Amino acid sequence: MKTRDKIIQAALELFNESGEPNVTTNHIAAHLGISPGNLYYHFRNKEEIIHCIFDEYARDLSIRFQPQAEFDATAESLLGYLDAVFMLMWRYRFFYANLPDILSRDEELQRKYLQAQEELHSNIMVLMNSFKDSGLLDLDENELLSLANTLKLVASSWICYQTTQAPGAKITKGVIYQGVLQMLSIVRPLTTNEGKVRVLQLESHYCDQVQRDIS
Amino acid sequence: MKTRDKIIQAALELFNESGEPNVTTNHIAAHLGISPGNLYYHFRNKEEIIHCIFDEYARDLSIRFQPQAEFDATAESLLGYLDAVFMLMWRYRFFYANLPDILSRDEELQRKYLQAQEELHSNIMVLMNSFKDSGLLDLDENELLSLANTLKLVASSWICYQTTQAPGAKITKGVIYQGVLQMLSIVRPLTTNEGKVRVLQLESHYCDQVQRDIS
Amino acid sequence: MKTRDKIIQAALELFNESGEPNVTTNHIAAHLGISPGNLYYHFRNKEEIIHCIFDEYARDLSIRFQPQAEFDATAESLLGYLDAVFMLMWRYRFFYANLPDILSRDEELQRKYLQAQEELHSNIMVLMNSFKDSGLLDLDENELLSLANTLKLVASSWICYQTTQAPGAKITKGVIYQGVLQMLSIVRPLTTNEGKVRVLQLESHYCDQVQRDIS
Amino acid sequence: MKTRDKIIQAALELFNESGEPNVTTNHIAAHLGISPGNLYYHFRNKEEIIHCIFDEYARDLSIRFQPQAEFDATAESLLGYLDAVFMLMWRYRFFYANLPDILSRDEELQRKYLQAQEELHSNIMVLMNSFKDSGLLDLDENELLSLANTLKLVASSWICYQTTQAPGAKITKGVIYQGVLQMLSIVRPLTTNEGKVRVLQLESHYCDQVQRDIS
DNA sequence: GATGAATGAGGATTCATTCAT
DNA sequence: GATGAATGAATCCTCATTCAT
Numbered sequence: 001m002k003t004r005d006k007i008i009q010a011a012l013e014l015f016n017e018s019g020e021p022n023v024t025t026n027h028i029a030a031h032l033g034i035s036p037g038n039l040y041y042h043f044r045n046k047e048e049i050i051h052c053i054f055d056e057y058a059r060d061l062s063i064r065f066q067p068q069a070e071f072d073a074t075a076e077s078l079l080g081y082l083d084a085v086f087m088l089m090w091r092y093r094f095f096y097a098n099l100p101d102i103l104s105r106d107e108e109l110q111r112k113y114l115q116a117q118e119e120l121h122s123n124i125m126v127l128m129n130s131f132k133d134s135g136l137l138d139l140d141e142n143e144l145l146s147l148a149n150t151l152k153l154v155a156s157s158w159i160c161y162q163t164t165q166a167p168g169a170k171i172t173k174g175v176i177y178q179g180v181l182q183m184l185s186i187v188r189p190l191t192t193n194e195g196k197v198r199v200l201q202l203e204s205h206y207c208d209q210v211q212r213d214i215s
Numbered sequence: 216m217k218t219r220d221k222i223i224q225a226a227l228e229l230f231n232e233s234g235e236p237n238v239t240t241n242h243i244a245a246h247l248g249i250s251p252g253n254l255y256y257h258f259r260n261k262e263e264i265i266h267c268i269f270d271e272y273a274r275d276l277s278i279r280f281q282p283q284a285e286f287d288a289t290a291e292s293l294l295g296y297l298d299a300v301f302m303l304m305w306r307y308r309f310f311y312a313n314l315p316d317i318l319s320r321d322e323e324l325q326r327k328y329l330q331a332q333e334e335l336h337s338n339i340m341v342l343m344n345s346f347k348d349s350g351l352l353d354l355d356e357n358e359l360l361s362l363a364n365t366l367k368l369v370a371s372s373w374i375c376y377q378t379t380q381a382p383g384a385k386i387t388k389g390v391i392y393q394g395v396l397q398m399l400s401i402v403r404p405l406t407t408n409e410g411k412v413r414v415l416q417l418e419s420h421y422c423d424q425v426q427r428d429i430s
Numbered sequence: 431m432k433t434r435d436k437i438i439q440a441a442l443e444l445f446n447e448s449g450e451p452n453v454t455t456n457h458i459a460a461h462l463g464i465s466p467g468n469l470y471y472h473f474r475n476k477e478e479i480i481h482c483i484f485d486e487y488a489r490d491l492s493i494r495f496q497p498q499a500e501f502d503a504t505a506e507s508l509l510g511y512l513d514a515v516f517m518l519m520w521r522y523r524f525f526y527a528n529l530p531d532i533l534s535r536d537e538e539l540q541r542k543y544l545q546a547q548e549e550l551h552s553n554i555m556v557l558m559n560s561f562k563d564s565g566l567l568d569l570d571e572n573e574l575l576s577l578a579n580t581l582k583l584v585a586s587s588w589i590c591y592q593t594t595q596a597p598g599a600k601i602t603k604g605v606i607y608q609g610v611l612q613m614l615s616i617v618r619p620l621t622t623n624e625g626k627v628r629v630l631q632l633e634s635h636y637c638d639q640v641q642r643d644i645s
Numbered sequence: 646m647k648t649r650d651k652i653i654q655a656a657l658e659l660f661n662e663s664g665e666p667n668v669t670t671n672h673i674a675a676h677l678g679i680s681p682g683n684l685y686y687h688f689r690n691k692e693e694i695i696h697c698i699f700d701e702y703a704r705d706l707s708i709r710f711q712p713q714a715e716f717d718a719t720a721e722s723l724l725g726y727l728d729a730v731f732m733l734m735w736r737y738r739f740f741y742a743n744l745p746d747i748l749s750r751d752e753e754l755q756r757k758y759l760q761a762q763e764e765l766h767s768n769i770m771v772l773m774n775s776f777k778d779s780g781l782l783d784l785d786e787n788e789l790l791s792l793a794n795t796l797k798l799v800a801s802s803w804i805c806y807q808t809t810q811a812p813g814a815k816i817t818k819g820v821i822y823q824g825v826l827q828m829l830s831i832v833r834p835l836t837t838n839e840g841k842v843r844v845l846q847l848e849s850h851y852c853d854q855v856q857r858d859i860s
Numbered sequence: 861g862a863t864g865a866a867t868g869a870g871g872a873t874t875c876a877t878t879c880a881t
Numbered sequence: 882g883a884t885g886a887a888t889g890a891a892t893c894c895t896c897a898t899t900c901a902t
Contacts, residue, residue, distance in 0.1 A: 003861080019316055021236060024896055035863045040898065042861090100312040100378040101234055110382045117380065146400040153397070154365070156379075157372035163315040164371075165332070167325045182368070185361040190404055218886075239871060250888045255873065257886085433882080449746060451666060454875055465884045470877065472882090530742040530808040531664055540812045547810065576830040580799070583827070586809075587802035593745040594801075595762070597755045612798070615791040620834055648865075669892060680867045685894060687865085
């Protein structure tokens, strides 16, 4: 593994653990047993490290979503997608715990983030539309858009929100799965009878996951 | 106006403008044309200023909610309450833009924040229950709880979320009203026919507000 | 009791408790429930407070010693004098715990201190000479001077020395009496047989005092 | 010479010159023409510098004393040892000029200091015992212990004591030798006739040293 | 690729002291 | 006599970043 990648991994780890503002470049270097100079050989500055971490995140995010292949198995596709989105958010949770601050410092990053958000929105729309086409959901265009917005908001805010709800809370995978459940609970009242069955199946799946994480 | 209050106001202003981590005690003092020593005469440290700002916020928040008086005019009560909650969040938006960081530094504040969150939750429950009692909403206990959780999440996250959605965006009152609309759009699909009428009225009210802000 | 005196007393108390450098003028004022401005109405600055405390000490010290009246009862005079000297040192112990620093800041105080030291030296000489005249001590002029120097050194250093010998030790009266014993143990080997009896009596007296303090 | 060592040397110099509380880390850095950041690159804080200085002192002190090798040449061993002890105290005199304050701030240092004091005590005992064994001294166990205590007190207090005895006095080597003479004058009256001869020889040696320093 | 010493502006905070009331 | 808000220079320390080797 290249030093450059090791820096990214170490930074990610430390940022998640202690919060980005509390992790200095010296911490990262010390954690890896390399010199600060070496770190700055690989990255122009701290910002660039964050940038790279975000790029990795965006790449990971894109890979997870192949709507075409999954148009038929709609419920499962949602499941897979939600899983992926939330897991990635967990992996890069430091970012979500400080979004406004991090973005305000770096216009370029702000741009990239918005792009990812748009992608998230369009992915959600694709999924919701395929739900509708399969007769699991019965909403007009406006209602669909509104739902998608809510889901995007919940997804994007979940980590930050949870971080503030418990004193010194470590965000575990269980917390992530609860986020998925929260989203499903928003979708459920809007589904057809057929859709409700599917959603309940999904909910029970994630309930199990939460249980597993706790024990 | 006492110096102590002027410090609180200046700090709030500057925090909102530039983000709490980017505003030093010296900035605040300079902004007011007072000496750093004087600032520290009135406050033990920066943390205490934030504490005081939060206390002011919590006090304001409590004052806004008098459920008893409003049990009959349910829709209007929701309107008034949402207005107040979002306006206060706007007034203290720096706080919401950095919640995880600010709370993680200060256990006492974390405690106070959770208390405010619980109050928010119970207020939402009171409102939703009065909606249900008035036949505007038809949900079982679980669904109601789930809805309340979603609304609380949206309310608590809106400012932070919006801060991240626009490059260098100043959060205006219009953005706030859009948050109310977002919440109403979550409630609407769950209302009875009678309820839907009320909600649409509210939505149109807030649409007007948003328009007014833009122009 | 006048405010001025209350300030002196409070300062003395706090200095002894926490060390002069760790006690601010604000501490003193707060301790008395008066304003810092008031403190500075009575004293030009912190130094002046220390000055006044020293003056009080010097005055107390002078009062204790009336050699003429006690020339006959030599052993008892020594006892009384040692008692007084050490008790005063205890009462003003903060001073002895920081002598070099305090004196270096204030030439005037340095002068006064040296005067007190000279007085101490001459008092010791008077006592030793009366011992010699009474046949309790058999030393030539040089040896006597040497002894006096040693005793002066021990007396002047005891508080400071003891402060450094125990972690976080509060200097109690028992510690003070041990200082007297230490001085007697220096005198004893130089006494005549008759003198030895007297010194042993004194030692047993102070041993009792130490015991009393411990229990 | 490494920067780290230069910092220690500069700190020691400045502390000795102006007193530790009056020398800031910025003074030290400026004195060396380095940045404050650089100083803090080498030392976590001011306390650590003092710690390191003390460690150097303790190391130096240990090295000086090899009792076994010198059991026979007792008088000369005392001479050598006293020389070393006092010279080191001179070299690190800032420390002795502020002992109570410095130790009260730092428990770890207090511990180390007490250890050094114990070592000093046991070294003095070894020397006194070898004197006794050689017939230079004729004291019972108690008297010996008492003497050792006095000598330890005088040695430990000498620098501080002298600092207070002269206005703005620079502590010179002559002052140090006077300390040795003071100790010898305490030992002399307790020696056998044979011992007295030896002590007088030593005294004359140190008298010469004092003369040399003055001129 | 890598080292690690060095920078220096800037941060929070303290405290003896002043002064208008 | 007394108040207490105000001063401001000074203190210790941090950290992103640079650069000679």
